[in-house]
Amino acid sequence: MKHFDLSSRIIILIFALIMVPHFCKKQTDTFTTLAISSNRPYHEEFATRTLTENETFELQKALSQPYTYFGRGGQAYAFFSADGHYVVKFFKQRLFRPSWLLNHLPLTPLFHKYREKRNWKRLDKFQRDFSSYKVAFEELQQETGVIYSHLNPTTHLKTKLAITDRLGIVHNVDLDHLDFIVQKRADRVYDRIDRLMQSGKIEEAKQSIKGVFAMIHARSEKGFRDRDPNIQTNCGFIGNRAIKIDVGRFVKCEEMKTKEVRDADLSRITAPFENWIAETHPILLPSYLETKEASLK
Incomplete structure (x- = not known):
């Protein structure tokens, strides 16, 4: 019985040593000073x-x-x-x-x-x-x-x-x-467009789409590539200005200033955004495609 008690205590101790740090990390979301x-x-x-x-x-x-x-x-x-x-x-x-x-x-x-x-x-x-x-x-x-x-x-x-x-x-x-x-602090792009559409502010939603394209174009014009360009999770708005929220993936790339490279980058980045517009707010798609075409000229 004593042997069993000792074994049980050892098992409980090992379990605690494993689980307590895991529990603490979960509670704090891994943050500590x-x-x-x-x-x-x-x-x-x-x-x-x-x-x-x-x-x-x-x-x-x-x-x-x-x-x-x-x-x-x-x-x-x-x-x-x-x-x-x-x-x-x-x-x-x-x-x-x-x-x-x-x-x-x-x-x-x-x-x-x-x-x-x-x-x-x-x-x-x-x-x-x-x-x-x-x-x-x-x-x-x-x-x-x-x-x-x-x-x-x-x-x-x-x-x-x-x-x-x-x-x-x-x-x-x-x-x-x-x-x-x-x-x-910025509002995420998809959240902003959803909110504008729910409020019937279609023209403002169209302007928001133009803002996203303008932001990507401006970054490319300055000669920088973005290695994590996800519009849904990493882009947002400060007022009416589109910005990149996640800023840890910029790389200097002079080729981005050339039309061929810039256009290919823009098309790749905005493809999921276009799919989301088509599925979620199809009324905006004609304006979206018009904005995209103008950006690729």
């Missing part, structure tokens, strides 16, 4: 330009209020401002960190190559993602709504932002030591 913390040194290539006076004023306005957890994407945790006008996105640092265990274990030559490859992939991702966040602020601000990209440790912000996590716990985080972007 450690998950967004980094001790990465300063990288000159990710230094961003000085803010204008108007940009400084808006950033101060954005960061002078508390934020509440909204959700997570593949790259970041998103928090919405109290006034509903801004979103702060803190990057998931585990995507860039080399594995401590992998780097400290004595490995055979075969696994040593695996470790080098894995570390290179994380460094490459860091460089690609941070380059895109810088581009979003400095060169595609109108197309992304990003008002600030903080990609290096600094000392000038001197701001502790109050963020409330999924469990309702408030954390006062020191922004000088975190990587993040501040972006104007």
Whole structure:
């Protein structure tokens, strides 16, 4: 009986050790302050330009209020401002960190190559993602709504932002030591068009379609490719202006300025959007096709 009790306790302990971390991650949606913390040194290539006076004023306005957890994407945790006008996105640092265990274990030559490859992939991702966040602020601000990209440790912000996590716990985080972007909050494209159509605002819905095409065209004209261009999940509207919500996948590509490449990119990106319009709001399809034809001229 004693043996049975001991075995049962061991099983319960093992079960708890496995399930408790899983339960905690589910409850917090994997967010912790450690998950967004980094001790990465300063990288000159990710230094961003000085803010204008108007940009400084808006950033101060954005960061002078508390934020509440909204959700997570593949790259970041998103928090919405109290006034509903801004979103702060803190990057998931585990995507860039080399594995401590992998780097400290004595490995055979075969696994040593695996470790080098894995570390290179994380460094490459860091460089690609941070380059895109810088581009979003400095060169595609109108197309992304990003008002600030903080990609290096600094000392000038001197701001502790109050963020409330999924469990309702408030954390006062020191922004000088975190990587993040501040972006104007947008309504997703499909939600906006649905809402306009439900309200009978057909002409405004048509203008929204034109706005999406204009946003894609403007990004291409500036010589950038978007490696994650999903209109349904990654694009939205700030007022009447279409923007790209997910800004971590821009790549410099001068070929995008050529008509052939630009048109092919536009057709590929908008194909699912066209199908959705045809199935959900067929009354908009003639206007959609007219807008598409004009964009491809």
